[in-house]
Amino acid sequence: MKLNDVxxxxxxxxxxxxxxxxxxxxxxxxxxxxxxxxxxxxxFDAIFIGGGAAGRFGAAYLRAxxxxxxxxxxxxxxxxxxxxxxxxxHHLFSDCAAELMLARTFAGRLWFPPMDxxxxxxxxxxxLFRRGRTGPHAVMNYQTKEQLDVEFVLNAPAHIVNAxxxxxxxxxxxxxxxxLATGARARKLDxxxxxxxGVFDYASFVNDLDYExxxxxxxxxxxxxxxxxxxxxxxxxxxxxxxxRGRLLAAIPDAETRAxxxxxxxxxxxxxxxxxxxxxxxxxxxxxxxSAVLRVGGERVVExxxxxxxxxxxxxxxxxAVRALGVETNAxxxxxxxxxxxxxxxxxxxxGDLIGPPMEMFKARKSGTYAARAIMGEAVSFRPxxxxxxxxxxxxxxxxxPGEEEARARYPRLVTLxxxxxxxxxxxxxxPAGDRVxxxxxxxxxxxxxxxxxxxxxxxxxxxAHHVGYGAKDAFQYLNKLVRDGITIDELGDLDxxxxxxxxxxxxxxxxxxxxELIGI
Ligand code: FAD
Ligand code: COM
Numbered sequence: 266m267k268l269n270d271v272x273x274x275x276x277x278x279x280x281x282x283x284x285x286x287x288x289x290x291x292x293x294x295x296x297x298x299x300x301x302x303x304x305x306x307x308x309f310d311a312i313f314i315g316g317g318a319a320g321r322f323g324a325a326y327l328r329a330x331x332x333x334x335x336x337x338x339x340x341x342x343x344x345x346x347x348x349x350x351x352x353x354x355h356h357l358f359s360d361c362a363a364e365l366m367l368a369r370t371f372a373g374r375l376w377f378p379p380m381d382x383x384x385x386x387x388x389x390x391x392x393l394f395r396r397g398r399t400g401p402h403a404v405m406n407y408q409t410k411e412q413l414d415v416e417f418v419l420n421a422p423a424h425i426v427n428a429x430x431x432x433x434x435x436x437x438x439x440x441x442x443x444x445l446a447t448g449a450r451a452r453k454l455d456x457x458x459x460x461x462x463g464v465f466d467y468a469s470f471v472n473d474l475d476y477e478x479x480x481x482x483x484x485x486x487x488x489x490x491x492x493x494x495x496x497x498x499x500x501x502x503x504x505x506x507x508x509x510r511g512r513l514l515a516a517i518p519d520a521e522t523r524a525x526x527x528x529x530x531x532x533x534x535x536x537x538x539x540x541x542x543x544x545x546x547x548x549x550x551x552x553x554x555x556s557a558v559l560r561v562g563g564e565r566v567v568e569x570x571x572x573x574x575x576x577x578x579x580x581x582x583x584x585x586a587v588r589a590l591g592v593e594t595n596a597x598x599x600x601x602x603x604x605x606x607x608x609x610x611x612x613x614x615x616x617g618d619l620i621g622p623p624m625e626m627f628k629a630r631k632s633g634t635y636a637a638r639a640i641m642g643e644a645v646s647f648r649p650x651x652x653x654x655x656x657x658x659x660x661x662x663x664x665x666x667p668g669e670e671e672a673r674a675r676y677p678r679l680v681t682l683x684x685x686x687x688x689x690x691x692x693x694x695x696x697p698a699g700d701r702v703x704x705x706x707x708x709x710x711x712x713x714x715x716x717x718x719x720x721x722x723x724x725x726x727x728x729x730a731h732h733v734g735y736g737a738k739d740a741f742q743y744l745n746k747l748v749r750d751g752i753t754i755d756e757l758g759d760l761d762x763x764x765x766x767x768x769x770x771x772x773x774x775x776x777x778x779x780x781x782e783l784i785g786i
Pocket of ligand 2: 318322353630
């Protein structure tokens, strides 16, 4: 299929998909694709280098404001790492972990088939993802071109000529502003044997896996990605050994919530070693890892494994811009920006993972749009304020605001509303019950989740919320705004709940909001 200048033709999603599939399989990997309007000079309001969430949303916003953006993207699709190697596969694997935990918990009961000794193929799930991912990729290209009217060049890297000009596949484009949106990449293990086959990170796992991992998997790291992938590997029926130098899931701010999450993880069989280290990987004889040498509790432990998954953080892709433009970075390599997302070089902006944590989609997309507004002359102030957060184990874990310990220090009259009840037998009652935990609530209550709302008894304001279960993430997006705006327990209790709902926060608030002196539940 010959497609290298598509600006004057409308392309269907199907055509895009065929082209992306061909480009990704190497059939036309060297051919750039231009969607740049002819008959106009090649001057833009802003050139976005990188068409991931940050670059794509930034460019779309700038176009919506009446400006002329250009995206240059080295992949043959827009959307970046999220739909290709990061969020989307992570959610697939987390869905599988939840489904498999349910299937294993109820194996041989109701309609669930026996699962004793059943090990599910990891490779098949990865291949399913690889085959399916170009569907969403095609939609991103279609939407950006046909619906958002944004010009772009795909399948070719941008080379920075100066602070206003880039060169792509032999063509030069210039803009009033340059927006760096090149994302981040997985930090690599730096230990003997790290180069062996069988050592994966989140990207190489979905791009390169070409065998069925054996029965023991070693996961290095203790953050979101490590736990999300460890939970999936565990749910497939394999032994999973997690090694982390620090504390597991230190990001979860509430100690009780974190303890519930880790208890369930361990109960599912994940072996967790905190304060431990992966020292060395040894060749199994065929160039692939055969064993991992760990330091656990001061002892050396050797685990036979043919699959090691490293999730030890991410490094911003800032090197090229630093070399070409001298933009300033911090010690971690994140590009430094001001409130308008402008770097140390006037007219050059940086957005998304490239500017450091939080490396999350909301920040990528929002920072892109704020940069666009600044370039179009609006006075903006981008300061990532307190934001809701989440991760997956076999469950979905959502939170906003501080944990109970920090909240108690800040608010001496702190009151908590929680489920299950805080009693010795609390874990063994059938609450919480709600969407997708009903079977657990009735048959295995301690698996049905955990939730806690923190209220400042003095001001009656909600100050924090924590949830383990399924389906609460959506509510947390909106609850965060209400909490930031100062919603009280009385106002929360006056909302109209859609019962049974995953969080119970509204009805718990209503039970107590009649009290002048607030009391917990
Ligand atoms: P990217 O999406 O990485 O885009 C950068 C783009 O720049 C890439 O497409 C790259 O090809 C391009 N590029 C680089 N150099 C050049 C060049 N020289 N010329 C042209 N193009 C170039 N966040 C969430 O909110 N929810 C989640 O569930 C979630 N899950 C995640 C799971 C994993 C495993 C990981 C690693 C991350 C996850 N994230 C999640 C974070 C989220 O994926 C990122 O924050 C987001 O994708 C960053 O977008 P970005 O545009 O900054 O970078
Ligand atoms: C989503 C990618 S997977 S983007 O943020 O819509 O570009």
